[in-house]
Amino acid sequence: MIRITSTFIFLLLFLSPTIKAQEAETFIIAGLFYDSQENKLLKDRMIHIEGNKITKVGHRINIPKGSKVIDLSDYTVLPGLIDSHTHVLFDQEPLEDFAEHSISTLVLESPALRTLRGVERAKSYLDVGITTIKDLGNSGEFLDVALRDAINEGSIEGPRIFAAGQIMSGQGGQIYGVRKKYQEIVEEEYRIIKGPADAINAVSEHINQGVDLIKICADNLPNNTKLTIPEMESIVKTAHRSGLTVTAHSVTNQSAWDAIKAGVDGIEHGFFIADSTLSLMADKNVFLVPTENSLHYMRTYYELQGKDPDKLSWLDRYMKDMRERLMKAIDKKVMIVAGSDNYTDIQVPRGVSSRDMFKAYYESGMKPLNILQSATYLAAKSFNKENEIGSLSPESYADIIAINGDLQNDFLNSIEDVVFVMKDGKIYFDNSIE
Numbered sequence: 001m002i003r004i005t006s007t008f009i010f011l012l013l014f015l016s017p018t019i020k021a022q023e024a025e026t027f028i029i030a031g032l033f034y035d036s037q038e039n040k041l042l043k044d045r046m047i048h049i050e051g052n053k054i055t056k057v058g059h060r061i062n063i064p065k066g067s068k069v070i071d072l073s074d075y076t077v078l079p080g081l082i083d084s085h086t087h088v089l090f091d092q093e094p095l096e097d098f099a100e101h102s103i104s105t106l107v108l109e110s111p112a113l114r115t116l117r118g119v120e121r122a123k124s125y126l127d128v129g130i131t132t133i134k135d136l137g138n139s140g141e142f143l144d145v146a147l148r149d150a151i152n153e154g155s156i157e158g159p160r161i162f163a164a165g166q167i168m169s170g171q172g173g174q175i176y177g178v179r180k181k182y183q184e185i186v187e188e189e190y191r192i193i194k195g196p197a198d199a200i201n202a203v204s205e206h207i208n209q210g211v212d213l214i215k216i217c218a219d220n221l222p223n224n225t226k227l228t229i230p231e232m233e234s235i236v237k238t239a240h241r242s243g244l245t246v247t248a249h250s251v252t253n254q255s256a257w258d259a260i261k262a263g264v265d266g267i268e269h270g271f272f273i274a275d276s277t278l279s280l281m282a283d284k285n286v287f288l289v290p291t292e293n294s295l296h297y298m299r300t301y302y303e304l305q306g307k308d309p310d311k312l313s314w315l316d317r318y319m320k321d322m323r324e325r326l327m328k329a330i331d332k333k334v335m336i337v338a339g340s341d342n343y344t345d346i347q348v349p350r351g352v353s354s355r356d357m358f359k360a361y362y363e364s365g366m367k368p369l370n371i372l373q374s375a376t377y378l379a380a381k382s383f384n385k386e387n388e389i390g391s392l393s394p395e396s397y398a399d400i401i402a403i404n405g406d407l408q409n410d411f412l413n414s415i416e417d418v419v420f421v422m423k424d425g426k427i428y429f430d431n432s433i434e
């Protein structure tokens with residue numbers, strides 16, 4: 001026990017402002033600073049952080065004595081990166097069939113075990129500088145919402161999660177081939193929509209369960225069922241009324257066209273999207289999340305399946321088609337949002353696997369800064385969160401990373417050389433001082 005003496009009180013009075021400053025105020029000195037809104041790299045910027053928010057960004061900010069200063073003057077400082085298409089509660093081996101694996105997950109894996117297995121996957125995003133993920137379903141009955149809440153309350157470490165809950169879809173969801181008798185199992189993973197009135201109920205249920213956005217399947221291929229245009233319109237109207245955005249999984253051109261006509265905010269994949277549909281997207285400000293992979297990823301995936309990638313006659317053609325589709329979308333000024341959709345176990349942590357999207361976009365001809373903007377400001381804007389995440393601006397959360405190397409001239413190496421990660425004002429790791 002401490003006997004309170006006058007000296008002690010004096011010390012307490014003298015030290016307390018300093019202690020407070022150390023706890024609450026942090027200053028980051030950035031070598032290069034990525035302005036994600038303007039899509040520019042700026043020199044000599046400082047960031048003032050109080051608690052979990054950025055309060056000020058400027059050339060020269062007065063640093064009060066005793067404040068914490070993080071010197072990142074040798075690095076490029078960016079907003080934490082965003083992967084806008086993840087499935088942290090789903091994992092599949094390269095040889096497994098999606099439908100069979102989905103059923104076995106639902107039948108043989110308890111929701112508790114499934115969620116716990118997702119914890120490590122979620123955390124691995126922070127290791128690569130991805131501080132926010134949009135988790136788009138295949139997460140059982142709102143297990144993504146549970147994971148988000150556990151992270152937000154500090155019970156576990158992980159990125160910011162924006163959760164979609166169950167994917168809304170036509171009969172059978174994406175789990176093809178399930179006998180009628182067992183369709184109830186599918187309904188744990190997908191919210192099957194039975195008409196426009198039911199679509200309103202579905203969105204209400206999701207809002208009640210605390211989702212952050214709505215994900216729909218505009219088509220269910222290879223399951224040949226899909227949502228109707230009136231069902232999608234119902235979903236969009238109800239979601240928008242509550243301030244939620246709607247994004248649509250779409251493989252075929254027709255389903256993308258229908259979803260856009262129904263008013264969705266974004267299209268995921270859009271593998272076979274026609275030029276006219278891209279033009280419609282640009283007109284209506286509908287974003288595209290291209291989820292293709294790099295050539296290296298594709299080769300690894302097929303090698304793990306026991307195939308010789310050199311003998312895959314279609315692979316070059318596929319890569320070329322995807323490149324052309326992305327370049328056309330960019331030419332037509334469609335908003336591109338970065339999303340990986342990587343859920344196959346290619347024997348690296350999930351965050352590392354997801355980072356492959358940067359390589360894929362780069363190989364497709366996207367410029368480094370445009371890729372960064374798609375993974376920061378545009379990703380945030382795509383679901384109305386640009387005032388909270390995706391940029392280093394006052395009032396944004398202090399989700400800040402630093403990268404070693406030259407992002408513009410050596411993009412692929414530097415994007416993988418993350419030396420500092422802060423999320424919500426807390427340092428997750430700092431390797432900036434060797």
Ligand SMILES: [Zn+2]
Pocket residue numbers: 085087136341
């Ligand atoms: Zn997906």
